[in-house]
Amino acid sequence: MTSPSVSGALLLIALFALLATGMPIAFALGLVSIGALLLTSGFGSMEIIGETFFGGLATFSLVSIPMFILMGASVASSPAGRDLYEALDRWLNRVPGGLVLSNLGACSLFSALSGSSPATCAAIGKMGIPAMVERGYPKSIAAGSIAAGGTLGILIPPSVTMIVYGIATETSIGRLFLAGILPGVMLTALFMIWTIISCRMKGYSFEQMARRFTFRERMQALPRVLPFLLIVVGILYVLYGGVATPSEAAGAGALFCIILAAVIYRIWQPSRLTNIFRTTIKESVMIMMIIGASELFAFALSSLFITQSIAMWISDMDVNRWVLMGIINVFLLVAGFFLPPVAVILMTAPILLPLVTQAGFDPYWFAVVLTINMEIGLITPPVGLNLYVINGIAPDIPLSTILKGSLPYVICMVVGILLLCIFPGIATWLPTALMG
Amino acid sequence: QTTLRASHQWPGGQGDIRDEMVQIIKREVEAADVGLQIQIYPGASLFKPNEQWGALTSGQLDLSAFPLDYASGRVPQFSATLMPGLVRNHERAQRLNDSPFMEEIKKTIEENNVVVIADAWLAGGFASKENCITGPDSIQGQVTRAAGPAFEQMLAAAGASISSMPSSEVYTGMQTGVLDAANTSSGSFISYRLYEQVKCLTVPGENALWFMYEPILMSKRSWDRLNEEQQQALMAAGETSEQYFAEEAQKVDQELEKVFSENGVEIARMSEDDYNAWLELAQESSYKQFAENVDGGQELIDMALEVE
Amino acid sequence: MRAYIAIVSALSRAGGILAMLLLAAAVLVTCQMIVVRYFLNASTVWQTEFVIYSIVAATFIGSPAVLIDRGHVGVEVLPNMLSPGPRFWLELAGAIAGLVFCILLAWSGGIFFYEALTRGWKTSTVWALPLWIPTLPLPLGIGLLALQYTAEMLKLRQGERLTASELPMEELK
Numbered sequence: 001m002t003s004p005s006v007s008g009a010l011l012l013i014a015l016f017a018l019l020a021t022g023m024p025i026a027f028a029l030g031l032v033s034i035g036a037l038l039l040t041s042g043f044g045s046m047e048i049i050g051e052t053f054f055g056g057l058a059t060f061s062l063v064s065i066p067m068f069i070l071m072g073a074s075v076a077s078s079p080a081g082r083d084l085y086e087a088l089d090r091w092l093n094r095v096p097g098g099l100v101l102s103n104l105g106a107c108s109l110f111s112a113l114s115g116s117s118p119a120t121c122a123a124i125g126k127m128g129i130p131a132m133v134e135r136g137y138p139k140s141i142a143a144g145s146i147a148a149g150g151t152l153g154i155l156i157p158p159s160v161t162m163i164v165y166g167i168a169t170e171t172s173i174g175r176l177f178l179a180g181i182l183p184g185v186m187l188t189a190l191f192m193i194w195t196i197i198s199c200r201m202k203g204y205s206f207e208q209m210a211r212r213f214t215f216r217e218r219m220q221a222l223p224r225v226l227p228f229l230l231i232v233v234g235i236l237y238v239l240y241g242g243v244a245t246p247s248e249a250a251g252a253g254a255l256f257c258i259i260l261a262a263v264i265y266r267i268w269q270p271s272r273l274t275n276i277f278r279t280t281i282k283e284s285v286m287i288m289m290i291i292g293a294s295e296l297f298a299f300a301l302s303s304l305f306i307t308q309s310i311a312m313w314i315s316d317m318d319v320n321r322w323v324l325m326g327i328i329n330v331f332l333l334v335a336g337f338f339l340p341p342v343a344v345i346l347m348t349a350p351i352l353l354p355l356v357t358q359a360g361f362d363p364y365w366f367a368v369v370l371t372i373n374m375e376i377g378l379i380t381p382p383v384g385l386n387l388y389v390i391n392g393i394a395p396d397i398p399l400s401t402i403l404k405g406s407l408p409y410v411i412c413m414v415v416g417i418l419l420l421c422i423f424p425g426i427a428t429w430l431p432t433a434l435m436g
Numbered sequence: 437q438t439t440l441r442a443s444h445q446w447p448g449g450q451g452d453i454r455d456e457m458v459q460i461i462k463r464e465v466e467a468a469d470v471g472l473q474i475q476i477y478p479g480a481s482l483f484k485p486n487e488q489w490g491a492l493t494s495g496q497l498d499l500s501a502f503p504l505d506y507a508s509g510r511v512p513q514f515s516a517t518l519m520p521g522l523v524r525n526h527e528r529a530q531r532l533n534d535s536p537f538m539e540e541i542k543k544t545i546e547e548n549n550v551v552v553i554a555d556a557w558l559a560g561g562f563a564s565k566e567n568c569i570t571g572p573d574s575i576q577g578q579v580t581r582a583a584g585p586a587f588e589q590m591l592a593a594a595g596a597s598i599s600s601m602p603s604s605e606v607y608t609g610m611q612t613g614v615l616d617a618a619n620t621s622s623g624s625f626i627s628y629r630l631y632e633q634v635k636c637l638t639v640p641g642e643n644a645l646w647f648m649y650e651p652i653l654m655s656k657r658s659w660d661r662l663n664e665e666q667q668q669a670l671m672a673a674g675e676t677s678e679q680y681f682a683e684e685a686q687k688v689d690q691e692l693e694k695v696f697s698e699n700g701v702e703i704a705r706m707s708e709d710d711y712n713a714w715l716e717l718a719q720e721s722s723y724k725q726f727a728e729n730v731d732g733g734q735e736l737i738d739m740a741l742e743v744e
Numbered sequence: 745m746r747a748y749i750a751i752v753s754a755l756s757r758a759g760g761i762l763a764m765l766l767l768a769a770a771v772l773v774t775c776q777m778i779v780v781r782y783f784l785n786a787s788t789v790w791q792t793e794f795v796i797y798s799i800v801a802a803t804f805i806g807s808p809a810v811l812i813d814r815g816h817v818g819v820e821v822l823p824n825m826l827s828p829g830p831r832f833w834l835e836l837a838g839a840i841a842g843l844v845f846c847i848l849l850a851w852s853g854g855i856f857f858y859e860a861l862t863r864g865w866k867t868s869t870v871w872a873l874p875l876w877i878p879t880l881p882l883p884l885g886i887g888l889l890a891l892q893y894t895a896e897m898l899k900l901r902q903g904e905r906l907t908a909s910e911l912p913m914e915e916l917k
């Protein structure tokens with residue numbers, strides 16, 4: 001039997017080699033794990049691989065993932081994003097940088113209805129990017145602010161990654177959701193501040209193109225935002241008013257949103273409804289397969305005693321807790337460059353959380369720091385889902401411009417993490433105040 | 437040198453008595469110096485709770501501290517080990533261990549290629565946000581999360597609304613008001629911090645409805661691979677851990693009462709009459725369905741009830 | 745060869761539609777469960793399990809269609825940097841690895857399903873659903889995924905790319 005460090009290194013090399021072919025992450029993870037189990041425990045492990053994969057998915061908390069994605073997809077397919085964005089614009093457009101503020105504000109409000117970041121990005125960006133470009137904002141800022149604003153989808157509840165974290169670490173999903181709210185607001189504010197500063201630096205005059213809306217026009221925009229607000233309030237009530245658990249609230253939210261799309265926005269044609277479901281299946285099957293494969297991967301790592309050895313090795317290093325947190329952040333950042341959030345959380349959270357809590361950090365605070373790291377991953381190359389979404393909805397903006405526009409927001413998020421380290425209350429205050 | 441892998445779902449090294457049982461077996465066996473080592477995977481860090489049975493029967497896992505009822509979907513007779521009112525209190529649990537009832541259960545376990553290393557019965561109680569759960573009337577109309585299907589059947593017969601919710605959501609369920617009452621083990625009541633949510637706790641005491649069999653099990657395949665010396669060392673270690681458990685199990689119940697009353701939760705006990713009323717209800721619900729659906733079900737219940 | 749691709753893809757598409765229906769059923773049953781418990785104050789016995797197994801089934805049964813749509817995300821840095829010749833071989837290697845995974849998982853899932861069926865296993869709940877029902881989608885869906893993988897490899901020979909993923913939200917444009 002080889003030592004855990006050797007087998008761990010071999011496992012990682014095999015995984016990287018498979019990932020390099022561009023094959024699906026889920027299948028690469030699964031194959032490496034099955035291979036390791038067959039080599040070490042013999043052919044008998046075939047008797048438990050299927051059950052382990054199945055058991056990893058057959059968890060009630062996980063069913064909320066497709067449902068929250070369905071919720072976001074049905075709202076994203078409706079003009080609700082446009083209405084929201086327009087209403088904000090009519091009210092804010094006399095404020096310097098009002099358009100930027102309404103875009104980022106719409107992103108963060110939309111995040112409250114979508115568990116995933118690409119949906120947020122697409123829903124607001126479809127309208128927001130052309131409008132900003134039309135009013136003469138630099139293309140890099142238009143694309144970058146939406147790419148960054150879209151990442152809020154996984155920080156502001158509901159959030160698919162928070163659900164996955166909650167399951168992987170056995171923490172309360174309701175609490176995790178609450179912990180994400182204030183940091184979400186903080187990041188939105190940081191994004192807004194940076195956008196206005198960079199516009200000034202590029203010599204963009206905010207006054208030049210702002211159209212004046214009458215009070216009447218402003219009031220007219222409000223009713224169209226109502227259904228949207230109704231759903232947000234409805235879901236908050238279902239979640240925290242004793243009607244249902246977070247997992248069940250996802251089902252109610254999905255049904256609300258489909259009914260909203262069908263009744264108010266008249267999206268009832270079978271072909272359009274099918275499209276909403278097809279998009280949902282596509283994204284959630286991808287995530288669920290990664291979850292199942294991660295279950296196998298975690299099993300293989302634990303079976304070879306790799307997980308335990310890494311944990312012991314890190315805790316034996318006996319470094320200052322902030323140095324530890326720094327190392328963990330760099331590690332997460334690098335992992336996020338290459339892997340989607342769900343895969344990173346599933347593969348690392350069970351190893352990292354015991355170390356982090358041992359060092360005296362709050363598990364809910366850490367969830368927020370982890371999520372912001374994952375948000376950074378969404379807008380950094382080589383694998384940055386939001387970058388590709390922006391590229392898809394605004395094909396005339398080259399990828400390099402989107403990249404250039406996004407990078408400053410990475411700095412904003414790093415600043416956000418630093419602020420959270422200095423003032424952990426930003427994440428922990430709300431759950432403590434509301435849930436004790 | 438043989439290394440055995442032991443798995444369970446409770447926190448490791450933090451004083452949980454089921455973890456401690458496995459730790460004792462590890463210490464004793466390694467001290468016996470018979471070329472046997474045990475690697476413990478606590479906190480479901482290797483197998484998920486429900487997957488341990490399949491892994492034991494197929495020889496993929498060597499040892500486990502396992503709530504036997506988890507496997508009742510595969511071996512329906514095991515439901516008898518989480519059946520309302522069959523145990524009553526810790527003293528009777530000891531007598532039950534040497535009864536024909538447990539002989540029958542262990543025979544079934546062995547037929548499934550698994551060996552029992554040590555016996556353990558854990559007690560549990562009820563807690564509610566509304567009132568104290570004593571007799572069957574007291575739970576009427578409350579949305580309840582019960583631990584175990586046989587309990588769900590009995591509580592439904594008492595007029596409770598059963599909500600099948602994972603145990604991890606019980607706290608949130610109580611907090612948001614989705615749940616009114618819950619029924620689980622003493623240890624889980626403490627570790628899920630339910631004292632923050634409930635108004636009244638019914639402690640196990642002398643008339644406990646809820647008992648669960650959570651033995652230390654070993655895969656027959658792994659057992660057969662050991663030499664006689666190693667098997668004896670394991671059985672001796674199992675004996676030591678069983679004695680430890682018998683002494684500690686009641687302390688968990690005392691700890692439960694202490695923690696909850698310190699947090700201002702009202703404490704209730706079931707009277708003899710309450711207990712008999714529940715048993716009567718169980719006869720018509722869980723016992724009846726168990727007897728109808730499971731081979732030898734009626735005999736198992738009769739054997740258990742016969743124990744003094 | 746073209747007929748093979750067409751037949752397998754049609755099966756996968758049918759699986760995709762079944763997955764959508766399962767998802768819709770799961771949403772409706774979740775809402776029914778909330779209504780039954782919160783408004784009618786009645787017991788909910790089978791709903792949780794039904795919802796879990798529907799979503800798991802949707803995952804397995806929907807997986808082949810998601811492969812056609814290139815929805816299973818991969819790290820495409822290296823293939824994107826290569827010229828078509830070397831890229832073909834790299835993607836073929838990835839496809840073979842993916843196929844091996846699917847075969848092993850479907851096989852192992854098949855063992856699980858077969859045991860559940862022949863031994864009459866049930867879920868350990870009041871509902872006591874025969875376990876072969878929720879486990880069948882694993883060998884079925886992943887088996888079909890393996891077939892679809894071979895179809896994608898044939899397409900690869902016809903000059904298509906395996907890793908050029910579409911955007912997850914592209915249908916929403």
Ligand code: NA
Pocket residue numbers: 110111112113114115116152153154155156157158159
């Ligand atoms: Na969100």
Ligand code: NA
Pocket residue numbers: 336337338339376377378379380381382383384385
């Ligand atoms: Na990235």
